[in-house]
Amino acid sequence: MKVIDDAVIENVSILAKLELSEDEKVQAKLDMEKMLEYIDQLDELDTEGIEPVIHIFPMENVFREDVVTNGDMREMILANAPEEKSGMFVVPQTFA
C-alpha cells in the first residue's frame, strides 16, 4: 500500500492550487490512500508493450485558417470579472 505522507499532500495541494486546512489534509491523506490502494489493482494486469491510448479514434492535427467569427464580446466578458478597472481585470499583487 502507498503511504501518502505530509510532503506528498503538501506537494499535491501546491500543484492543485488548493489551500487545505489541517483537518482537510488528514482527510485527503486517508481518501487518497484508499483510492490508490484500489487503483493499485491495475498492477495485476501486464501492460508491457501496450501503448497508452488517450484518444480512441486516430486523430491528427487539424489545420485551418484562423478566421474571426465572433463579434465584440468585451463588455460581456468583463461583466463576469470578480474585479475590473478601466476595462481590465484587476489581480492581487503578484510580487512584493
Add this chain to the structure above:
Amino acid sequence: MKILDHTAVELSERIRQGEIKVAEALEAVFAQIDAREKELHCYVTLMRENAWEQADLIQAGIDAGNLTGPLAGVPVAVKDNMCTEGIRTTCSSKILEHFVPGYSATAVEKLRAAGAVIIGKTNMDEFAMGSTTETSYFGVTKNPHHTGYVPGGSSGGSAAAVAAKECFAALGSDTGGSVRQPASHCGVVGMKPTYGTVSRYGLIAYGSSLDQIGPLAKDVRDCATILEILAGRDDKDSTSVDREQMIPGKDGVKSGEALCAGNDFTKALQEDVQGMRIGIPRDYLKDGLDPEVRTAVLTAAEVLGQKGAFVEEFDLGLVKYAIPAYYTIASAEASSNLERFDGIKYGYRAAEAGDLHAMYKKTRAQGFGVEVKRRILLGSFVLSSGYYDAYYLKALRVKALIKKVFDEAFAKYDVILGPVAPTTAPKLGESLSDPLKMYLSDIYTISANLTGMPGISVPCGEDKAGLPIGLQLIGDCFQEKKILRAAYTYEQAIKADAGSQNGRG
C-alpha cells in the same frame, strides 16, 4: 390527452398542426413546475421570461412555415454545465454561481435552431462529479418516483425533470454514466452517443476524452430525434466527427459498417431484431447486482429473444479494472480542466486573500466542494512527477486492453445487453459518506466512456419500492442505430404487452 402526457415528438406534431399553441405547452409545463419543483428541485435556474420570449418567436416561425422540424415548439431543459448565452451557467458549483456566458454551447444552439423552447438549467452533481446529484452546491434533487431517494447523477436534474413532466426532454452529459444512470433511476430513456458525435463546444469540461452530451427523453423515438438534431461535426470542437463522411476500415468505423454511421438516427426506429446478435456479459450479472435488477434485465433480454434476436451470455473480462482506470483518467483530466477556475476572469474570488498565489488557493478552496477537491487532488497526484507513469500511463494502457476486450465482443455481437446500475436509486444521504462505494456503482456504464462506445438506458420495470430499473444496450462505436433499433423494439413490445393486459382487465 393532456398536453403534459405527450412525448416531445407528439407535442411538436400537434403544435405544427395548429392544435396546440406553443404558449399552451409552455403554460402547462410551468404549471407542472409550480406544482412539483418545490419538492423535487430539478432546476438551478428557471428561464420563465426568456422562455415566453422564445415561445412567441417560435410560434411565429411555425406559423410562417419556417420551423418544420420535429422539436419545434417543445419546452426542453438543459443541464447546467452547458453554456447558455446571457443565462447563468453554474455547473452546480459555488465557483460559478454568478457566471453568465457570452455564448451558447453548440448543442444548445442546435436545439434553438430546431425551434425547441429552452425553459431552464437543470441541477447536477458539482462539475458532473458524482452519481446522485447530492454534490450540487444548490442542494439535492429528489427522485420523482419516491422523494426519499436520489434521482441518480450527475444529470439528475435533467432526468428528474423529464420524469416529473417538468419538461418534455432534456440534455445531459455523460462522462462515466451521467446520462444513462439517472435515466435508469428516474424511469426515462437516456443515451450517450459515440464520442465525437455531439460537439462539446460550450460544455464545461470535466474529462475531455470521456465527456459526451446526450438526450434524456420520454421514449426511444424522442431520444433518436433529439440526437439527430444534436449530431454533427463542429469546427469549434476538433474532436467532433463527421459521421456522414466516414471511410469504412478507417476512422474507427469497421469495414462494411459505413451505412450505419450517418446521423439519420430516426431511421433506426424499426421493430426488428430478427437475427440481431445480443451478448450479455456474465461478469455483469455477478456479485453486487441486486436480484430484482437482475431479473428485470434478464426478462427484458428474453423479450428481445422472443422478437427474434439471438441472445446469449458470454465472458467479457477485465470488468473490475474499468473503475480504477476510469477514476485515474477522469481525475487527471479534471485536475487539468478545472485549473481555469482561478478567480481572475470570471467566477468566485476569495475576499482579502493576500497575494496572487494565496488568492488562487483560497478561491479554489472556498469555491469547490468536497468531491471536486477530492478528484482534483487525486488527479494532480497521478499526473505528478514520479507517479505519472505508474498511475496515469498505466491507466491509459489498461484502457487499451479494455478497448480490446470490447472489440472482441463486438466481433461476435451486434449489441451488448446488461444493467445500467447495480441497484435502483439509493436513499438520499446514503452515498456521500463512502465515495469509493459510490464509484463502484458506475461499473456497468464507465466502459462505454473509456472506449467511446454508445449506450442507451431504457426503462425495464421497477423494484418492490416502486423505483425504476433500467436496461442498458451498448453498441460498437458508431453503431447507435443497432442499439436504437433494439431499444425501440423492446419498448414497443412492452407497450403492446401493457396494452393487451389493460384490455383484459
